[in-house]
Amino acid sequence: MINIEQMASVLEALPDPAFILSRSGKYVAVFGGSDVRYYHDGSGLVGLYVSDLVKPEKADWFLEQINRALETRRLLVEEYELSSGDVKGLPDEGPEEPIWFEGRIQALDFLVDDEAVVLWVASNISERHDLEIRLRELSDTDQLTDLFNRRKLERDLVLHHETFSRHSAPTSILMFDLDNLKKINDSRGHHVGDEMILAVANICRSELRKTDTAYRLGGDEFVVALPNTGRERAVQFAARLHQSFRKELSRFSVGNTAVTVSIGVTTMMPADRSYEDTLKRADGALYEAKGLGKDRVVSA
Template sequence: MINLEQMDLILEALPDPAFILSRSGKYVAVFGGRDTRYYHDGTGLIGLYISDVIKPEKANWFLEQIDKALESRKLLVEEYELSNRDVKGLDDDGPKDPIWFEGRIQALSFLVDGEEVVLWVASNISERHLLEGKLRELSDTDQLTGLFNRRKLEHDLTLHYESFVRYSLPTSIFIFDLDNLKKINDTKGHLAGDEIIQAVANICRSAIRKADTACRFGGDEFVIAMPNTGLEQAMQLAERLHDRFRQELNRFSVEDTVVTASIGVTTMMPEDRSYEDTLKRADRALYEAKSMGKDRIVPA
């Protein structure tokens, strides 16, 4: 059998810190945290309250999680970040980049000084969180251009459509493809075609706003989604982009063959049942632009 002295040694040896916290946010006890790569000695927190250490908005979040764990009596697992913006007294020398933690919070079956308490075990998951972010970025990115891919576009358009239905926030879309790229590929090879596609991606990146989503939809077809943007404003951006394509893609011309872009533009409408209806309407406008002789913009 393990005696109390041995149990104390075991608790102190825990790699992750374990806090006993009261409902009011008082640090009743601190155990472990012996992985010095990630943690400092937390014993100085004993007797303080979360609100003494953490700024109000984040402190309230911690208290909400304590309440949830006490009410449910079940294990609560939450991921959260802490940085110098959250911790009092760290304005100058606190961590500039957020540190991510996984908190495992469990109500305990006894009172301390008449208050309910929880066990809160905090594990530093910053490396895992960074890796997960990189993997998400890779899964959302087109390898050739560095633009977003179709998967990311569909995710964003789903959210934009929900905002349109709920709050009438407009989202406009334009879809375009490159005129005469096949002839360039046939004449100069697919590496030349890839260079053109990369040049188009760079033009898109420099022309759109941070809130917009530029996506390589497939082959030489691209889609740009513009939240909080009506058709008139979208047409203005399409015209600026179209002009830049004419100017900057001219260097890829072969004999009398010039790479240009045909663009279809639309915005979400009340009759759209999903973002796919909007996208199909933009695609029909693109088809019309091609049938009218290419190198033009058609609204729908």
Template sequence: MIDSKQLALILEALPDPAFIFTRSGKYVAVFGGRDTRYYHDGTGLIGLYIQDLIKPEKANWFLEQIAKALDTQKLMVVEYELSNRDVKGLLDEGPTDPIWFEGRIQALSFQVDEDDVVLWVASNISERHHLEVKLRELSDTDQLTGLYNRRRLEHDLTLHHQALTRYAVPTSVCMFDLDNLKIINDTQGHHVGDQMIQAAANICRTALRKNDTACRFGGDEFVIALPNTAREQAMQFAERLHGYFKQELDHFSVGNIVVTASIGITSMVPEDTTHEDTLKRADRALHEAKKMDKNRIVWG
């Protein structure tokens, strides 16, 4: 049998820190945290409250998780980040990357000072989190251009369509391709064609706003999702984008073969059953622009 002294030594030897919190956020006890790569001695926290150390927004989040664990009496597993910006008394100019933790929170069957308590075990998962982010970015990114790929676009457009149907938030979709790329590929080589595609991607980045999504849809075809954007603003965006193309793609022109861009643009409407309806309308508008001697914008 393990006696109380041995149990105390075991708890102290835990690699990850384990906290006992009251419902009100008081640190009742701290065990473990012996992995010095990630943790410091936490015994000085005993008797303090989360609200004493953490700024209100994040402190309230911690208290909410404690309350949920106590109310449900079930093990809760949460992921969260902490940075200098969350801690009272520290400068905001801390490490640019926050530390990510997995918290496992379990209600305990006793009280301390007539207050319910939970066990909160915190594990540093920063390396795993950054790897997951990198893998997610790779799965969402087109290798040639660095823009998002079709998979990510489909995901974003699905969310935008839901925002339209539930909250009437408008989204417009801009689809374009490069005029005369095939001729350039045949006469100058595919490496020049790839350079044109990369140039088009860079032009997209110049024109994008923070919440816009640019994607290489396939070949030399691109799609840009413009959330919170109705027809008038969308046309202004398309005209600005078209102007950039005229300026930047001209140096790829060879002899009488002029490199330009044709654009089809439309907005999601309530009648669209899915985002696919919007994409099809943008695609038809693009084809109409191609039939009208290219190098133009058509609303669909």
């Protein structure tokens, strides 16, 4: 049998810190946290309250999780971040990157000073979180242009359509592609075609607002989503973008083969059952622009 002293030694050796927290957010006891790569000595927390250490909004979140664990009596697993802006007494201009934790919170079957308590084990998962973000970015990003890809477009348009359905906030869509790319590829090589596609991506990055998003669907086909933008403003923006494309891409033209862009524009409508209806209408407008002689903007 392990005696009390041995058990205390085991608890202190835990790599991650384990806190006994009361319903009111008081630190009753602190164990572990022996992995000095991630944690400082937490013994000084005993007797303090969560609200003594972090700002009200974050403290309320901690208390909410404690109460959830006490009410459900189930193990809760929650990911959360702590930054310098959350901690009292630290300057807001501290470390730019927050520290991410996984908290495992379990109600305990005893009281301390007549208060219910929980066990809260906090694990530093910043490295894992950063890796997950990076993997998500890679899965959502086109390798050639670093614009978002079709997968990300579909997820974003679902959200835009939901926002439109609930709040009537319009999202406009531009769909466009390069005119005469195949002729340039055949005459000058695919590496020049890639340079043209990169030029289009760079123009999108320089012209778009922070709230706008550009996507490469594949090949030379692109989509731009303009949230909170009606048809008239979207057509005006498309015309400016078209002029920027024409100016930049003229350097790739060869003889009678001009490198230009055709653009289809549309806006979400009440009759659209899903974002797919909007996207199909933008594609139809692009097809019409091609049929009218290319190098133009057509709205639908």
